[in-house]
Amino acid sequence: MSSPASNTDRGPLLGSLLRVANQALSERVMSWLASSEYDDIQLAHLSALQPLWDLPEGARLTTLAQSARITKQSMGALVEHLERKGYVERVPDPDDARAVRIRLTAPGRSFGKAIRALVRAVEAEWAERIGARRVEELKTALELLRKSLAAT
16 A cells, blocks of 8 residues: 655656756747747747857757757758758858858847847846845756756
C-alpha cells in the first residue's frame, strides 16, 4: 500500500517552476509579436533567431537544429520562412565550400534588438516583484546549468 506524499514532498518541482516562468514570458512575447511590426514571426522562429544573435558570422542549419533540439528538417522550415521574410540569409561557409551558413540580415538584427529590449523589460518587472539580486542569481544559475548541459 502506498502512503500519501509526505509534507516534505509537496509543492512544484523545478520543472514546473521553470515552465510557469517560461509560459509567462512566452505569453508576453506572443502578445508583443502580434501587435508589432514583426507579426510575421512566431514563437518557434526564436529557436533559430536567438542563437544567430550571438553568432554574427552565421551558423550551419545542423548547428541551429542541434541548439534548438529539433530535427534539421524542422529547423529548415523555420529558416525558410525567416529567409522569405528577410530576417536571415544564406551565405557561403568560409570553412567548407560545399556548405552554407545562415546569418541575420539588417532586419533580423533590428528584430533581435527589439525582442531583447522586450525581454529585458520583463526581467525588470520580475526584479520589481522578487528583487534584482534574485533575478540575477537565477540567470547566473541557469546559465551555469546551460553550459554544463551543453558540455555533455
